[in-house]
Amino acid sequence: MSAERPNVLIVEDERQLADLYEEWLEMAGYLVRTAYDGGAALERLDTEVDVALLDRRLPEMRGKQILERIRGADHDCSVAMVTAVEPEADIVEMGFDEYLLKPVGRDELTELVDELSTELPPGLEDxxxxxxxxxxxxxxxxxxxxxxxxxxxxxxxxxxxxxxxxxxxxxxxxxxxxxxxxxxxxxxxxxxxxxxxxxxxxxxxxxxxxxxxxxxxx
The missing domain is CATH 1.10.10.10 (Winged helix-like DNA-binding domain superfamily/Winged helix DNA-binding domain)
Structure with missing residues (x-):
């Protein structure tokens, strides 16, 4: 996790919605970067990202694939699926930290990022x-x-x-x-x-x- 203001990566193909999320989180004090497809998400993903918000249905690459790439590369960031896709049995094996169903309000989104970006004392992350x-x-x-x-x-x-x-x-x-x-x-x-x-x-x-x-x- 970065030492300064938490950095959030928004991965959402609906541009108006992604820009709205970005506005909310910037007003809450977060550094925000946005990607509108899977390829751009991987380009913008680096060690500075503390929280990634992934839509499951994306062009080029699904949110699940991006999640697998994040976990496979051992990126030290929390991941939330923010999606309209109702969860089914397939999510049990997915390594996300939270699953949020759209539509998502401003308070709900900022509270989610607040929780995921809060670092626990050593020994409590289990x-x-x-x-x-x-x-x-x-x-x-x-x-x-x-x-x-x-x-x-x-x-x-x-x-x-x-x-x-x-x-x-x-x-x-x-x-x-x-x-x-x-x-x-x-x-x-x-x-x-x-x-x-x-x-x-x-x-x-x-x-x-x-x-x-x-x-x-x-």
């Missing part, structure tokens, strides 16, 4: 802690500890919206707290099932604070 610190992610994890479930079954078990379930599955996946496998039903249809993938998770922090989860509930 995907397991991120997952266990989220109440809805914990609810999904506890349900999966009882038995493997599809996303639809997890919606029924938790009472959460499908969009929320997919986002929390992504969070749990990044913390290596769940695994998935493809299941074929009697009609030949394919779907993903998810299961808690740990017997004991222990996160130790400074000051002796610790968080534990045990799939047996003990």
């Amino acid at each position: 995907p397991v802690l991120d997952a266990l610190g989220d109440r809805k992610a914990r609810r999904c994890l506890y349900a999966l500890q009882e038995s493997p479930k599809s996303a639809g079954e997890l919606v029924e078990a938790t009472g959460l919206a499908r969009t929320t379930v997919y986002r929390r599955l992504n969070t749990l996946r990044q913390g290596d707290l769940i695994s998935s496998r493809t299941t074929i039903d009697p009609d030949g249809d394919h779907y993903e099932t998810f299961a808690a993938d740990t017997e004991l998770v222990l996160v130790e922090l400074e000051e002796g604070f610790r968080v534990e989860t045990d799939p047996d509930g003990t």
